[in-house]
Amino acid sequence: MTILATDELSRSFPRVTALDRLTISVGPGVTGLVGANGAGKSTLIKILLGLLEPSGGNAQVLGMDVRTRGAEIRRVVGYMPEHDCLPPDLSATEFTVHMARMSGLPRTAARERAADVLRHVGLYEERYRVMGGYSTGMKQRVKLAQALVHDPQAVFLDEPTNGLDPQGRDEMLALIRRIGAEFGISVLVTSHLLGELERICDHVVVIDGGRLLRSSAIAEFTQATETVTVEVEEGQEALASRLAERGESVTADGRTLLVRVRAPETYDALRDAVADLDLCLIRLEQGRRRIEDVFKEPADV
Numbered sequence: 001m002t003i004l005a006t007d008e009l010s011r012s013f014p015r016v017t018a019l020d021r022l023t024i025s026v027g028p029g030v031t032g033l034v035g036a037n038g039a040g041k042s043t044l045i046k047i048l049l050g051l052l053e054p055s056g057g058n059a060q061v062l063g064m065d066v067r068t069r070g071a072e073i074r075r076v077v078g079y080m081p082e083h084d085c086l087p088p089d090l091s092a093t094e095f096t097v098h099m100a101r102m103s104g105l106p107r108t109a110a111r112e113r114a115a116d117v118l119r120h121v122g123l124y125e126e127r128y129r130v131m132g133g134y135s136t137g138m139k140q141r142v143k144l145a146q147a148l149v150h151d152p153q154a155v156f157l158d159e160p161t162n163g164l165d166p167q168g169r170d171e172m173l174a175l176i177r178r179i180g181a182e183f184g185i186s187v188l189v190t191s192h193l194l195g196e197l198e199r200i201c202d203h204v205v206v207i208d209g210g211r212l213l214r215s216s217a218i219a220e221f222t223q224a225t226e227t228v229t230v231e232v233e234e235g236q237e238a239l240a241s242r243l244a245e246r247g248e249s250v251t252a253d254g255r256t257l258l259v260r261v262r263a264p265e266t267y268d269a270l271r272d273a274v275a276d277l278d279l280c281l282i283r284l285e286q287g288r289r290r291i292e293d294v295f296k297e298p299a300d301v
């Protein structure tokens with residue numbers, strides 16, 4: 001099943017090409033759309049929702065053409081915009097009920113749904129306070145709640161962690177992961193921070209200057225490296241020397257040793273060295289690449 005697909009999609013503004021012949025295909029699950037500020041992420045989302053006309057190419061969301069079926073797309077896709085757009089004089093409940101009513105829910109159903117989603121995003125206690133006094137984290141939660149209130153099949157979240165402190169960011173990321181995993185709603189989430197999407201996405205699309213840099217399952221980004229991390233309680237230096245004597249390539253990294261796995265025998269050498277030196281092994285872990293590392297290497301799309 002394809003959630004969204006673009007084919008040579010372009011969008012120009014008078015002085016800049018925001019999207020440049022972008023061709024991507026996104027399936028169900030949580031997909032990260034990553035790119036620096038100005039890469040074209042918001043432009044893409046607006047086109048996908050039928051809010052902005054493409055200059056060239058095509059795009060579909062849930063099989064619907066964005067040029068002709070924008071209203072239908074918005075009925076089944078929730079949208080969390082990037083910028084602050086909340087009326088300061090309304091409470092979260094008033095606003096979320098209003099958004100539910102706008103989506104066609106009857107009054108009672110709108111009230112119930114609003115209460116449910118506000119509870120789900122962790123805003124239940126504060127829901128009758130006016131939003132003008134909310135923190136950034138609370139505002140982001142209301143924006144997420146209104147994107148979910150009409151029970152969409154998919155949600156597009158534009159920089160949901162913007163302006164949040166580390167704890168708020170972790171909570172928002174956990175919430176997004178739950179939307180995808182527990183509720184089965186497909187998520188397209190943008191960020192300019194590569195690392196944070198690594199934790200919650202199944203798939204990552206990276207764009208730069210409106211062009212596709214890379215589109216891969218997260219597992220491909222973070223595949224195993226040829227390094228194993230070893231931590232021992234004491235005797236790190238002795239272990240490093242012993243491994244070096246056996247021809248292994250070892251570097252110290254703080255309290256751990258990084259050992260290059262040149263062949264399966266490296267593991268045997270490690271086991272024997274730890275046993276011979278009578279060391280207490282705390283950790284033995286295969287190294288994984290982080291998304292950031294991928295961008296220090298030449299792209300191979």
Ligand SMILES: Nc1ncnc2c1ncn2[C@@H]1O[C@H](COP(=O)(O)OP(=O)(O)OP(=O)(O)O)[C@@H](O)[C@H]1O
Pocket residue numbers: 013014016017018035036037038039040041042043044082159
């Ligand atoms: N309405 C507009 N008129 C003129 N230029 C625009 C308009 N909207 C976007 N742009 C330009 O298009 C490019 C892509 O912008 P876009 O907002 O899509 O990027 P982004 O990846 O979402 O970045 P950010 O997170 O900073 O919003 C930028 O150079 C931006 O200045």
